[in-house]
């Protein structure tokens with residue numbers, strides 16, 4: 001066959017680059033294809049915090065001296081960029097009260113901010129040097145099919161279609177995976193929750209009162225549509241960390257953006273007219289990024305025939321960058337074993353099932369309740385955050401543990417709340433019953449596929 005490869009990898013993000021690298025190192029012939037013309041150029045929003053809480057995805061991920069280390073899987077990824085250790089996580093209410101979570105790591109960090117470009121650039125240069133890998137840029141996958149003896153993947157550029165065949169194909173084309181969609185897996189095996197639109201500003205000259213911190217703006221009073229999640233943190237920008245560039249990100253459920261204003265308009269409003277606009281009066285926007293996120297439940301079994309689904313393609317929202325690399329590492333090794341022994345893909349599937357938290361539906365509920373403080377009234381959030389002033393709260397930036405850290409901090413004041421605001425106390429006690437749709441601020445009647 002003219003176009004026969006061992007593996008056709010769709011998507012050269014952290015997951016696809018990792019699979020390609022592992023497989024090619026063991027001698028497999030890899031075709032790596034991405035729709036972008038310039039692979040290391042990052043177009044999508046990504047806050048790019050290294051999640052250092054031990055146990056995340058059953059791993060312990062650390063950064064030191066130019067390496068990201070995966071302790072349990074026993075591999076390292078070189079990272080030649082800069083980092084900014086984040087010392088605190090502040091949750092800021094519409095009235096300006098802050099709930100402060102201090103870093104729980106031995107170094108006192110909640111997370112480490114790094115630069116996705118630098119990481120992807122490093123992974124891409126390793127892949128480029130390997131002669132077993134052929135790279136095609138500017139081709140978009142439109143279809144994948146299991147065929148006799150392997151997989152056929154169809155790509156297109158502006159003018160025509162191209163078909164390549166491999167013994168195995170890897171879907172690493174991100175959260176809105178076309179490969180997963182065309183295999184029918186979104187229909188057969190996943191539940192759709194919502195579509196979010198995301199926009200991010202990268203800004204110089206921000207006068208931020210919370211340096212070296214992850215900041216979440218909680219409550220409905222920050223945006224005109226009264227919906228959405230707003231985050232901010234300092235980022236290395238083209239290797240420079242001082243003065244910091246801040247990334248401000250807003251994600252809004254689609255129904256709200258259709259009804260009203262775009263996410264970019266909302267960010268303009270927040271930075272020029274919102275309560276915290278004073279922080280931004282001298283700011284200069286150096287980059288704007290965006291993303292669309294379809295929230296599906298994860299693929300509990302990430303294998304379909306000879307297609308292996310890796311990274312965000314298989315996830316509920318995200319695996320994080322580090323998860324994409326870790327699952328890419330595991331999938332690459334499993335494919336090598338499969339092609340030499342006839343079995344082994346299940347190694348990867350089993351590891352995924354056990355370690356990806358969102359495979360447990362309860363975890364989806366718990367994590368989305370992290371967003372769910374929005375179901376409280378803004379003045380209640382002001383009151384609650386005000387109660388935590390002076391508390392010694394420790395934790396990490398991590399969507400799995402942060403809702404628990406926050407809830408525990410608020411509930412430690414439950415007696416006082418029940419005395420002073422009995423209705424609010426009752427709401428807080430029942431907080432675990434908030435539905436995923438309510439927590440995500442999605443009107444289930446207006447869900448859009």
Ligand SMILES: Cc1cc2nc3c(=O)[nH]c(=O)nc-3n(C[C@H](O)[C@H](O)[C@H](O)COP(=O)(O)OP(=O)(O)OC[C@H]3O[C@@H](n4cnc5c(N)ncnc54)[C@H](O)[C@@H]3O)c2cc1C
Nearest residue numbers: 011013014015035047048049141173174311312320321324
């Ligand atoms: C707002 C936001 C904040 C985030 N914050 C963090 C954070 O703080 N820390 C963290 O670790 N992670 C964060 N993430 C998640 C992180 O970005 C992803 O989990 C990670 O990038 C997943 O890697 P991936 O390789 O699976 O997919 P991606 O990085 O999305 O890569 C997919 C690749 O596939 C290509 N592609 C897509 N479709 C096709 C197609 N049809 N044909 C060919 N190529 C295609 C794309 O061009 C891209 O190169 C965040 C994400 C968002 C949206």
